[in-house]
Structures are given as C-alpha cells and as structure tokens.
Amino acid sequence: MNRCLLSAATLAFLAAAAPAGAQTVLTASSWVPPTHSLSIAQKEWCDLVEKNSAGKVKCNVLPRAVANPPGTYDAVKNGLADVSFTVHGYTPGRFVLTQLAEMPFLGDSAEPLSVAFNKVALKNPQFVQEHQGVHVLAFFTHGPGIVFNTKRPVTRLEDLQGLKWRVGGGMVNEIAKVLGMNVTLKPATDSYELLSGGVMDGTLFPAESIESFKIDKIIKYATTFPGGLYNTSFVFMMNPGTYAKLGPAEKKAVDDASGEMAARIFGRNWDKVDRRAYGLMQANNVQVTKADAKFVSDVKGKTSALEQKWVKDAEGKGLKDAAKVLAEFRSEIAKQSK
Numbered sequence: 001m002n003r004c005l006l007s008a009a010t011l012a013f014l015a016a017a018a019p020a021g022a023q024t025v026l027t028a029s030s031w032v033p034p035t036h037s038l039s040i041a042q043k044e045w046c047d048l049v050e051k052n053s054a055g056k057v058k059c060n061v062l063p064r065a066v067a068n069p070p071g072t073y074d075a076v077k078n079g080l081a082d083v084s085f086t087v088h089g090y091t092p093g094r095f096v097l098t099q100l101a102e103m104p105f106l107g108d109s110a111e112p113l114s115v116a117f118n119k120v121a122l123k124n125p126q127f128v129q130e131h132q133g134v135h136v137l138a139f140f141t142h143g144p145g146i147v148f149n150t151k152r153p154v155t156r157l158e159d160l161q162g163l164k165w166r167v168g169g170g171m172v173n174e175i176a177k178v179l180g181m182n183v184t185l186k187p188a189t190d191s192y193e194l195l196s197g198g199v200m201d202g203t204l205f206p207a208e209s210i211e212s213f214k215i216d217k218i219i220k221y222a223t224t225f226p227g228g229l230y231n232t233s234f235v236f237m238m239n240p241g242t243y244a245k246l247g248p249a250e251k252k253a254v255d256d257a258s259g260e261m262a263a264r265i266f267g268r269n270w271d272k273v274d275r276r277a278y279g280l281m282q283a284n285n286v287q288v289t290k291a292d293a294k295f296v297s298d299v300k301g302k303t304s305a306l307e308q309k310w311v312k313d314a315e316g317k318g319l320k321d322a323a324k325v326l327a328e329f330r331s332e333i334a335k336q337s338k
Contacts, residue, residue: 024057024250026242029081031065031072031189036212037269038085044265045137045236045257046083053253057246059083069187073237077133082242085266088233089170090187096317097127098233099310100329101141102171104303105227105296110206110274111267112336113231114140118263120329126319134237137254138262142206143274144228145172148215149202150195153289154223157298163201166194171306172204172230178302191215204230207277208270216280225291229299236262 028046030039039061046059067075070090075081088095089102101117121127121139128136147154151163161180167173169185176183186194191213194200203215206228210216238254246254281288291299307326314322 023055024053024246026057026059026082026238027066028059028061029066029072029075029084030061031067031069031084031187032212034061037208037273038266041266041269042083042085042236044269045262048257048261048265049253052256053250057250057253069189073134073235076237076239079239079241082239083137083237085234085236087168087170087188088235089168089172092169092173092185095130095170095233096310096313097121097124097130097319098139098235099171100314100326101139101233102231103307103310103326104175104229104299105225106144106231106330107227107333107337108144109267109337110141110143110270111264112333113143114263114267114270115260115336116329116332117141117233118260119332120325122259124319124325126317130317131235131237133240134235135240135243136235137238137258138236138260138266140234140236140263140266141231142234143208143270144206144225145204145230145232146207146225147202147223147229148205148210148219149221150218151201151221153221153287155289155292156295157302164199166191166200166203168204168232170232171310172232174306175230175303176204178306179299188213192218195219206232206270206274207281208273209277210286211273211277211280216277216284216286219281219284219286222281222286222288223291224288225296225299229291234266236266 028042030042032038043061050058066080072084072086076084088098107113118139149163154160157179165176165181165183166186167176167183168188173183173185188209191203192215195215195218210219311322319325
C-alpha cells in the first residue's frame with residue numbers, strides 16, 4: 001500500500017511539474033558551422049517561431065548535420081531532420097526553375113535578391129511543385145558571386161582559363177563552362193582542403209565564404225562584377241509530415257516566420273558577413289580587381305545564351321511565359337534594392 005501511495009504521489013508531482021501545454025520540438029540541421037550566416041539565420045527563424053507560438057514550438061538545433069550538403073534535401077524529405085536548407089545546384093538536374101536566381105549580374109546584395117526570388121517563386125506554383133517531398137518555407141540566395149584564386153589577377157576572359165576551379169553546381173557550372181573554365185563540382189565545405197592542398201587553384205564564392213570556410217589566408221586574388229558573376233539559389237524547407245501534424249496556431253507561427261520574412265532573415269545575415277569579408281580581404285592583402293566594362297561585356301556575350309536556354313527548359317517544366325517571369329524577377333530586384 002505504501003508503495004502504491006508513493007507511486008501516486010510521484011505521479012502527482014510529475015504531473016504538477018510538467019509544462020502546462022504540450023510543446024512541439026523541431027529538429028533543425030545545418031551542414032555549415034554554427035557561426036556561419038546560414039546557421040545563424042536558421043536559429044533566428046527558430047527563435048521567431050518560438051516567439052510567435054508563445055513557446056509552444058521550438059527548435060532543437062542538432063550538433064552535427066544529418067547528411068552531407070547534397071544529401072540534405074532527401075534527409076528532410078525522409079524525416080532525418082524537420083528543418084534545414086540546401087543549395088539547389090548540389091543535385092544537378094533536379095531543379096530547373098530555381099536557376100532563375102542564378103543568372104549573372106542580378107544584384108549587389110542578398111536581401112533584395114532573396115525577397116524578389118521568394119516573391120516571384122511563390123507567385124508561380126510550378127516552383128513549389130518542383131520541390132516534391134518537402135514543405136517549402138522560403139527561397140533565398142547568397143550575395144553576388146566573386147572569382148577567387150591563389151595564382152594570378154583575373155582581369156579578362158583569358159585569365160579564367162588554364163586554372164582549376166571549384167564550383168557548387170547549378171547555373172554557375174554552366175556559366176563557368178561557357179567562359180572556358182576548367183571546373184569541378186564540389187560542395188563549399190570542401191574548399192579549404194582543395195585550395196590549401198593545391199588540388200584547385202580557385203573557387204567561385206560570395207565574399208562571405210572566405211571567412212566561413214577559412215580560406216581568407218589562402219586566397220590571393222579576387223575579381224568582382226557589378227551585380228555578381230553569378231548567384232546561388234537555396235531552399236529553406238520542412239518535412240511535410242512534421243508540418244501536417246502542427247495545430248492551426250502552430251502552423252500560423254511557422255508561416256508568419258517563413259516566406260518573405262525568412263528570405264529577409266537569410267539575406268540580411270548574408271549581407272552582414274559579406275560586408276565584413278571585404279575588411280578581411282584588405283587585412284590579408286587580397287588583391288581585389290573590379291571587372292572593367294570590356295570584361296563585363298565579354299562575359300555577357302558568352303552567357304546570354306544561358307538565359308534563352310533557361311526560358312526553353314523552364315517552359316518545358318510547365319512554367320508559362322518564362323521570359324516574362326525572368327523580366328518580372330529583375331524588376332522586383334530593382335524595386336527591392338531601392
């Protein structure tokens with residue numbers, strides 16, 4: 001009897017100590033370090049969801065990634081993590097429409113680009129339909145793409161040739177090929193090893209990445225382009241089963257933190273680190289060259305056919321008036337950049 005009373009008392013104590021409402025815990029995975037702008041942005045999103053839900057929904061940020069960068073999409077799809085992000089180009093051939101955001105010379109900062117990309121993508125349902133098996137939280141981009149290398153200044157098309165370059169895949173791979181570059185597709189996380197070991201001579205990255213991937217003391221030369229030589233598109237996503245199980249108030253907490261809000265969070269964090277990276281380049285005596293008018297013109301001449309190809313491929317995937325969508329995207333970037 002005493003044992004029964006003890007058991008009942010223990011249960012009563014535990015019940016009293018339990019939280020008043022059930023809490024939903026989302027597992028969040030990041031394949032970049034906790035200090036990277038992507039990890040920081042994801043944590044900011046998590047904090048906003050927790051605030052929106054009055055503490056009913058929170059994230060458990062995992063200490064290590066559940067999958068390598070190219071495997072992250074399927075990891076979320078299969079429920080290994082509830083929330084994460086990935087680069088579309090890490091799985092070549094899987095995504096076509098999102099290459100819209102990877103064209104050359106789109107814009108000079110990540111936040112307006114991300115907001116414009118998210119707005120245009122969510123306005124056209126074919127973009128979400130391309131993301132089978134995940135619940136899309138937001139689309140976003142990094143900052144303008146720069147040419148970095150360890151060997152020589154790059155001031156003209158010919159300087160790009162004869163060196164070995166790491167690229168992340170997607171449209172940047174196609175841009176590099178039409179410019180005559182010798183490229184290898186590798187995730188950003190491999191950059192330090194590839195460059196420090198001399199396996200690669202250079203990489204195409206936004207400014208932020210020289211700090212994030214610790215190559216600031218390896219890189220010797222950088223060439224910037226107005227609007228960026230390229231961009232990289234990302235998707236921020238949730239496991240659809242996890243989203244479906246959320247109650248109406250919880251869904252609203254997630255939705256209110258997602259879409260344009262999430263695009264701004266990721267873009268703003270990226271821009272902050274991009275700005276810091278230019279100071280880092282100066283401190284490490286990286287020789288920064290701004291591409292002149294002829295270099296820009298030569299690149300445009302080589303890459304213009306890629307837009308036409310994208311229009312054709314996008315329409316083949318069901319996007320009507322793809323050229324009009326691309327023009328709308330550029331117009332939205334200009335509007336968001338004011």
